[in-house]
Amino acid sequence: MKPLTRYVPVIYIIFLMLPIYWLLNMSFKTTNEILGGFSLYPHEFTVASYVKIFTDPSWYNGYINSIEYVLINTVLSVSVALPAAYAFSRYRFLGDKHLFFWLLSNRMAPPAVFALPFFQLYSEVGLFDTPWAVALAHTLFNIPLAVWILEGFMSGVPKALDETAFVDGYSFPRFFFQIFIPTIAAGIGVACFFCFMFSWVELLLAKTLTSVAAKPISAAMTKTASTSGYELGLLAAAGSLTIIPGAIVIYFVRNYIAKGFALGRV
Amino acid sequence: MSSKAVNQKAWFLVAPVFLLVAFNALIPLMTVVNFSVQETFGDNVFTWSGVIWFEQVMHSERFHGALFRQIMFSAIVLAIEVPLGLGIALTMPRKGPWVSVCLVLMSLPLLIPYNVVGAMWNIMALPDIGLLGKGINALGIDYNYTRQPISAWFTLVLMDVWHWTSLVALLCYAGLVSIPDAYYQAAKVDGARTWAVFRFIQLPKLKHVLTIAVLLRFMDSFMIYTEAVVLTGGGPGSATTFLSIDLVKTALGQFDLGPAAAMSIIYFIIILAVSWLFYTLMMKNEEA
């Protein structure tokens, strides 16, 4: 590889890290210092913003609420996607191709279109302002994605495995849990990663379907802009903290990222 | 594929997925369709209004504006992100200790909540106290994204490129990594130069991945909402009001249910149509 091109990823990564560095920079400054002028590093280093977030329930509950619905959604989406993906991978049945495309088409649905209808629907079933509302709403996009990813991985496992197990006397549930699932563990990891990712970052629906009790961190953050003017330091600290779950998840699946993007199909 | 057994009982395996997605998709859609062809004057009384809302939306300047801006935005963003992502993927290390580091750092922007992305750039682009804002103004360019449409567009595009190029890059990288070494070896033996290797080996093998990347980026950029709203709020004025932003304003802001519903349907149809086009192209590629 020519020596010059080796620097391209480096420059790109620096570009990616700049806004994150700036956010961290501001999170350790007082709002006065931020508004007062421009500096590349905090002259009055302070962790006051972070302390506020960790001690004020209206702040840290936001994080807890967000993680709650993301986890529910991931577990739910992947669990129901597993048998469905198996069906698509191993069997032909009436309407299978149409069903598959219909599932994928939901990924193409703009959340904005569903904002109001979801608001009414989930109010109607009494789930408004609970993590379940957001978790269920997100399954609209995440289930099709999970099915697509899992089906790709499952198709890579030869049917001989299933047949051998059945010949050996395994019942379907036993085969599925004891043999099949360990085989596609990587695929499950990838599916969980993507479900987590899309649910964690999506906020239009999360805000629309919650108000007080299940308010996610996004909504909590917008309040700093409206109520007491721009509390930028606090905003920056809150934002910095939202990067952490994502970073942790990526770190754990780093070996599967390339495979995951291959979706078992490339 | 043809060795799949026919088994209608597979529907039991698929049932949970079907029910969940149907609950979330069909019921709301029915609601939307309902609203799009009805009119209300309050007190939950609805009357049939036919295609009035559709006509109104289709003829509204506001809708045209939002649609036009949306198309421009998606086009610009695609034109930058796809070649850029591909280029970066080509230069990423494929073996060695730096691979993990590279992948992890590049994935980071993808996992930041959209509102935080918007907030980050909002703050960073502030003319006097933000890294970007101060930097550009220091170069002598008069830059203020809250007041100048061009600056707002520039900042939005830059933010989107920052946010999403990694997706394209990672997809292309996965495609590149899956090309067996033998192809590169054969090219070496055949005396092919770098450009020929790209044109005759890498690019053809990346067709599938590139189609997915274009499809995903088109869909997601066409639906953009939170990041844009947090950054510019749709302004200055309506300079950066895209379809989703306009729709949410109409639906949740003004509670104009009829026009919002009609707009939703048109919106959804546009995306479906273009995506279906890409999807069939992609399927045709696979069979070739």
Added chain:
Amino acid sequence: MAKITLKNLKHSYLPFPTEDSHYSLKKMSLDWADGGAYALLGPSGCGKTTLLNLISGLLIPTEGSILFDGRDVSRATPEERNIAQVFQFPVIYDTMTVYDNLAFPLRNRGVAEVEIDKRVHEIAGMLDLTKTLKNRASGLTADGKQKISLGRGLVRSDVNVIMFDEPLTVIDPHLKWKLRSKLKELHQRTRRTMIYVTHDQTEALTFADQVVVMKDGEIVQTGTPIELFERPMHTFVGHFIGSPGMNVLPCEVKAGKAIFAGQNIATVNAKSYKGKSQKLELGVRPEFVSFAKKGIPVDIVKVADAGRFRIVETRNGTSSIKLLVPEGEDIPSGKTHLSFDATHTQVYENGWMVGGRT
């Protein structure tokens, strides 16, 4: 075309190898004459692909050197060495036609179109690809694609050596022999140096004039197919070549004579044995074992029909001895005796033929 010399070649995939086990290729030296058909034969992991890649320039050797016609090319690129390589699976340029695929190496070297046209048609004719020249290469069957890969190697007139890395792996079994014969025919027509790597002894023995047998990164024996068959230098060669492989029986040597099952066995080389009794074995191919009235007592265990002959498995104590019996001959039942052809019975010490290792 070139004479290829390997001098004290050693290779390791690890950056800092210190002991023998770190090396995929242990020290070896070899001479290959110009224009010959050679095979590198050995089981998976024996280092044959490593050796191939060292010769073609896709790997740089850790130690030692490779010479083409006396010129040191150890660090030269594949392009500089003027080699061609056919891989395990067909490597073709999907977007191009068959014609363009064959023309590609020549175009990269700036050859005139007129000359290219002539060469492409010539090679296409040799490979029976003429009818498909205008088709897209991606539409051909696996063997057609491998022919294109091969063609790209043949089309260049300045090629020093053509290497084949298990090229028939993805070919349908009923087409393998066709392609194999075609390769042999091509070698005889073009007289280019060809090196063929495989784990299949049939492929190696039918294609090559000279076979190099490898195991665990070492060259075990080099010779013509007949030499390998009749005079295996190592028990491994005896096992690996021939079907069924050579019988290997434990034995002792006393006073210049080999002893097995309490009897003196006449051998080619027992007399040369001068050492202490380390792992000694007797090797004799089933082809050179026959029934006799006197000799080694055995029980007949199994008779398998292999078409024109039968494989009879017998047992003496814990040793199993196989022999081939042609069609039509009688096979005694129960107990009988065997005798070994002395000129084809060898003594091996630690696997190596006594008196034979250079």
